[in-house]
Amino acid sequence: PQKPFQTKLVLLGEAAVGKSSVVLRFVQNDFQENKEPTIGAAFLTQKCRLEDRLIKFEIWDTAGQERFHSLAPMYYRNAQASAVIYDVTKASSFEKAKSWVKELQRQANPNIVIALVGNKIDLLKEASSSSNANAETEEEDDDETATTTPEATGDSLRAVPKDEAEAYAKEAGLLFFETSAKTGEGVVEVFTEIAKKIPID
Ligand code: GTP
Ligand code: MG
Numbered sequence: 001p002q003k004p005f006q007t008k009l010v011l012l013g014e015a016a017v018g019k020s021s022v023v024l025r026f027v028q029n030d031f032q033e034n035k036e037p038t039i040g041a042a043f044l045t046q047k048c049r050l051e052d053r054l055i056k057f058e059i060w061d062t063a064g065q066e067r068f069h070s071l072a073p074m075y076y077r078n079a080q081a082s083a084v085i086y087d088v089t090k091a092s093s094f095e096k097a098k099s100w101v102k103e104l105q106r107q108a109n110p111n112i113v114i115a116l117v118g119n120k121i122d123l124l125k126e127a128s129s130s131s132n133a134n135a136e137t138e139e140e141d142d143d144e145t146a147t148t149t150p151e152a153t154g155d156s157l158r159a160v161p162k163d164e165a166e167a168y169a170k171e172a173g174l175l176f177f178e179t180s181a182k183t184g185e186g187v188v189e190v191f192t193e194i195a196k197k198i199p200i201d
Contacts, residue, residue, distance in 0.1 A: 003054070004047055004054045004055065004056035005053055005054065005055050005056065005198070005200055006055075006056045006058055007055050007056065007057050007058065007080050007081055007195070007198050008058045008060070008078060008079045008080055008081070009057050009058065009059050009060070009079060009080070009081040009082065009083065009191075009194065010059075010060045010062060010072075010075045010076045010079040010081075010082045010083075011023060011059065011060065011061045011062060011082070011083050011084075011085060012062055012064075012072060012076070012082060012083075012084050012085070012097075012100045012104075013064055013084055013085035013086055013093065013096065013097055013100065013117075014064050014086065014087070014090075014092065014093040014096040014097070015037060015063075015064035015065045015066075016037070016064065016087070017064065017085045017086055017087040017090070017093050017119055017120075018085060018087065018119040018120060018181045019038070019061055019062070019064060019083075019085050020035055020038050020042065020061050021035055021119075021181035021182070022083070022085060022117070022119060022179060022181045022187055022190070023042075023044055023059055023061050024181070025181045025184050025187045026046055026187050026188065026190075026191055027044050027045075027046045027059075029184070031181055031182050031184075037063065037064075037065060038061060038062070038063040038064070039063055039068075040063055040068065040071060041060050041061060041062045041063060041068075041071065041075055042060075042061040043058070043059065043060060043061070044059045044061065045057060045058050045059065046059065046191070048191050048192060048195045050192070050195055050196060053200060055195040055198060057081075057191060057195075060075040060079070062075050072103075073107060076104060076107070076108045076112075077107075077108070077109075078109060079108060079109065079112060080109065080111070080112060080113065080198055081112065081113040081114070081115075081194045081197075081198060082104055082108070082112055082113070082114045082115070083114075083115045083117050083190060083194070084097045084100045084101055084104070084114060084115070084116055084117065084174075085097065085117045085118075085119050086116075086117070086118055086119070086160065086165075087118075087119055087120050088118040088119065088120055088121055088123075088124065088158055088159065088160050088162075088178060089120055089123050089124075089157045089158065089159050089160075090159055090160075091159040091160060093160075094118075094159075094160040094165065097116060098168065101114060101116065101172055101174065105172070111199065113175070113194055113197040113198060114172075114173075114174045114175070115174060115175040115176070115177060115190055115193070115194055116165065116168070116169045116172075116174045116175070116176050116177070117176075117177050117178070117179055117190055118160060118162070118165055118177070118178040118179070119178075119179050119180065119181060120180060120181075120182070121178045121179065121180045121185060121186070122180040122182045122183050122185070123157050124157055124158050162178060175190075175193055175194065175197065177189060177190045177193070
């Protein structure tokens with residue numbers, strides 16, 4: 001049997017973006033509607049099997065509330081990976097994510113693998129099904145400009161455009177994902193793609 005390769009990963013992001021929920025989905029395949037805010041930080045582990053290796057993630061799920069900000073360096077200091085999470089329906093959380101990325105790039109291990117993660121995409125899909133229902137009764141609205149409005153694509157709750165976040169991630173050298181801890185969409189991919197990027201000697 002393969003010996004797991006241990007990888008320290010830190011989760012960062014504004015309060016209530018869903019850091020703990022993303023980890024709960026990854027580690028226990030579970031979701032809680034009313035998750036309590038994290039105090040200080042929580043520690044969890046989960047293995048991730050790739051074709052050629054077994055990675056054991058040692059995950060530090062930090063507290064997003066501002067009063068805990070000064071604790072963060074303790075958790076990212078010798079991390080090999082980080083997932084910086086924002087809420088796709090909340091613009092301020094994307095600004096906060098960018099400031100975490102800057103802090104990591106300045107203060108953390110220079111080889112750290114960083115993933116930028118836009119969470120709560122299920123909220124966009126709920127809006128999508130209701131606006132599709134409306135679209136059927138408004139047939140004259142089928143020119144190209146109409147189909148690309150946020151309402152027409154079901155993204156009326158979206159505050160952070162996907163292409164803008166993706167372009168920022170590319171420029172900053174980050175992996176990029178959109179997820180829903182609620183439905184599980186995209187969550188395993190975040191950790192699998194990070195695992196693939198971890199250098200092993
Ligand atoms: P702090 O620990 O305070 O930093 O917050 P956090 O980033 O860990 O957020 P947490 O996981 O506690 O989630 C905050 C709230 O958002 C909870 O009520 C969750 O149920 C909800 N939530 C988290 N992820 C999702 C998601 O993907 N979709 C939806 N609809 N709600 C989510
Ligand atoms: Mg939390």
